[in-house]
Amino acid sequence: MRARVIHSFEYRYDEAVLLGPHRFGLKPRGHGFQRLIDFRLEISPEPTRLYPLLAASGDEILRARFQGSTDTFLVRATSEVQTETAPLLQVCLEENEPHLPYPVGHLNGDLMGSLEGWLPNGQHDPSAVDLAQDALMGSDQRALMFLQQLVEIIQDRVKYTERHVGPAWPAGRTLKERVGSCRDLAMLMVEACRCVGLPARFVSGYHLVQPKPKRYDLHAWAEVYLPGAGWRGFDPSCAGAVDDRYIPLATSSKPELTAAITGTFSGPPGVKSTFAWSIEAEILDTADQPLEAEAAQSR
Structure with a gap:
């Protein structure tokens, strides 16, 4: 199965806040029975530092740090993957x-x-x-x-x-x-x-x-x-x-380490926040082809 997924997050604050360090577990697995074709992560405000790390599970996690204040925090992850059914x-x-x-x-x-x-x-x-x-x-x-x-x-x-x-x-x-x-x-x-x-x-x-x-x-x-x-x-x-309709993002022996986004913010006492999210998914192709064959064709 070939699919595109757009996962969006919107945090709004009634007063300006400072964003602390954040951790993103939004990048689909790119090995095994799944191949990552494309991945884009858009963040606003733009981080002053954004870097990947390889977690103990083998997943790629992204870390971000921010400077300055903001009353909105927007995250949009766009992924395109190819999956296949595992052998019996x-x-x-x-x-x-x-x-x-x-x-x-x-x-x-x-x-x-x-x-x-x-x-x-x-x-x-x-x-x-x-x-x-x-x-x-x-x-x-x-x-x-x-x-x-x-x-x-x-x-x-x-x-x-x-x-x-x-x-x-x-x-x-x-x-x-x-x-x-x-x-x-x-x-x-x-x-x-x-x-x-x-x-x-x-x-x-x-x-x-x-x-x-x-x-x-x-x-x-x-x-x-x-x-x-x-x-x-x-x-x-x-x-x-x-089956091939499952798209893994993050794995861990501890479930709290698989969260899509974790992080902190600080602001005036009593600051209130609202949160909205959406996941849009489109199946582009349901053909179950070996990942190696398609990779060879793309080259």
Whole structure:
């Protein structure tokens, strides 16, 4: 799928403010099953310094610093990407499908941050442990069956709803409330996977569903590391395994590090602000061509 996405943000203040340092996680992934064809980031007021950095996850994050005062802050990210459907997991794993719980010592040490428990001492949330145990039942301890059952159980126990404010809830709260946003369900899946030794991380991006909704929103899902297949996406608030209509922006073992924009401002006491955003998406081509072939043609 080839698509163009325009993501706009508008912050307005009733008095002039000073913008502090900002972090932008708006640049789509340019490797793996996705190729970044074009990316433009327009910011007003113009930063005095704007530079990229490579995050621990491998994503490119942009940092900005500002001088002077302003009563408006406008950001517009325009991206064009080409995605392709990942190879079938059954084909990638063949006879080497991981059996669960997966021994931690068999994994590359680089993955350890994606196995940590949610609690401060590194232990797993008891609710996530119970959920993982339920998904293991009947899975014959096979990873693919476990993931399929985990998605089904989450969808059965938690009703999906939109929630635009606040961080992702931990597993215990989501299961207690029996309702959650896409980021709550994604975090629930991440925590359950980690309980059985499967590294998992949080993903923020776009899901270009069909039919086209009245307006698009940022979406969240999980990526699970399967030895022999690598990082693969799963969306517990939708159909499970992700396809080429998902566009990852930022990934992290900690969901707060995937925010589209983070930053600070300072101004007079009691200064008020308003915020508006929009996401426009256009699918340019639905042909599922190998990225290498199209790259060769473009040269």
